[in-house]
Amino acid sequence: MSFLEGALTTIALCWRIERRDGVTIGLTDHDRDLVVNGLVHRAAPGMTPSAIKRSDGLEADTMDITGALTSAAIAEVDLLAGRWDGARVALFALDWTGGDATQVPLGEGTIGAVETDRGGFTAELRGASAALDRPVVEATSPECRAELGDKRCRVAMAGRRRMARVLGVAEHVVTVDAVEPSDNAYGTGLLRWIGGANGGLQSAIAMSAGTTVTLRSAPALAVAGGDLVELIEGCDKSLATCAARFTNTVNFRGEPYLPGIDLLTRYPGA
Incomplete structure (x- = not known):
């Protein structure tokens, strides 16, 4: 990771976002597009992550991503329609000059709450440990807790x-x-x-x-x-x-x- 040690850094932050419907986009805070693992990461200088909170305990890892709404990448109408809800996000850093192919993973998870305000948006990124917030044991109920057709229900759909x-x-x-x-x-x-x-x-x-x-x-x-x-x-x-x-x-x-x-x-x- 020589690009992290030099006097002049050439770090670019990149986001890979995979929606639940299969649509995948790449974004970067660099001033030009970057091709990473065959996916074009479009230049989106307005995309900025908050401080990444990570721990070795059981607390959920969280991070917010703030960016500008653009018709070519993330449109307001798609956010409000819920197309980005639950999308998988991977945030990493790399050398934008291409001199060092090593990527530094910074965080990954799924998109939680999304807010829009004055032409911009803020998305909460929930890490893998956020699953620990869910109940471990089911509560009793008079109604069935399975979903129709799932592996517990077993009804052929x-x-x-x-x-x-x-x-x-x-x-x-x-x-x-x-x-x-x-x-x-x-x-x-x-x-x-x-x-x-x-x-x-x-x-x-x-x-x-x-x-x-x-x-x-x-x-x-x-x-x-x-x-x-x-x-x-x-x-x-x-x-x-x-x-x-x-x-x-x-x-x-x-x-x-x-x-x-x-x-x-x-x-x-x-």
């Missing part, structure tokens, strides 16, 4: 995903050209936007009826007729639905008959 075209949108209600296979089949499920301005995003479904699905929140961007979507069935996580609709009670991850804390408030004659 191949026949429970359907492609459809959007016919119209009225705020939270989306009308498609396919009829649901059963009553409220898509309730608590997901709608994945395949085409159009929302392509790559997904919306939570509150309920469905016939050819309409009601979203929990309006689409982030404008929707046009003919946009392609994928409808994924949902589950209300009750034992009755698990038995009647999915025949999957053997994998039910809940305690529907466990007395709740309301048992303490009961008394004879209540």
Whole structure:
């Protein structure tokens, strides 16, 4: 790492950002583009990291990244739509002259909270140790704690995903050209936007009826007729639905008959 020891340093900071939809970009604080491991890191002099807080204890490693909003790299509309939520980020330093190919890793993790203000943004980078903040043991619940189709639920999802075209949108209600296979089949499920301005995003479904699905929140961007979507069935996580609709009670991850804390408030004659 000779470039760190000379009288005149030639250090450039680089960011490699991989979105959950597979889009990967590279940015650098240098005044010209750099090619690192086959990826062009675009010059973004406004990108600056905060002090990197790292420890050998159990505290979560954190860092903030501040930068300018640009249409070519990170646009405000994409940040507000949630395209960058959960993206993986790697921050490293290198010699911008190319004389020393060694890279110095400075931090990596996933993007957490994002704030925008006056043409700029600040993104929180959560390190790997942030996972230690999560509960170790699950709390009991009358509802199933598994997600439909995951490795604990084990319901096959191949026949429970359907492609459809959007016919119209009225705020939270989306009308498609396919009829649901059963009553409220898509309730608590997901709608994945395949085409159009929302392509790559997904919306939570509150309920469905016939050819309409009601979203929990309006689409982030404008929707046009003919946009392609994928409808994924949902589950209300009750034992009755698990038995009647999915025949999957053997994998039910809940305690529907466990007395709740309301048992303490009961008394004879209540």
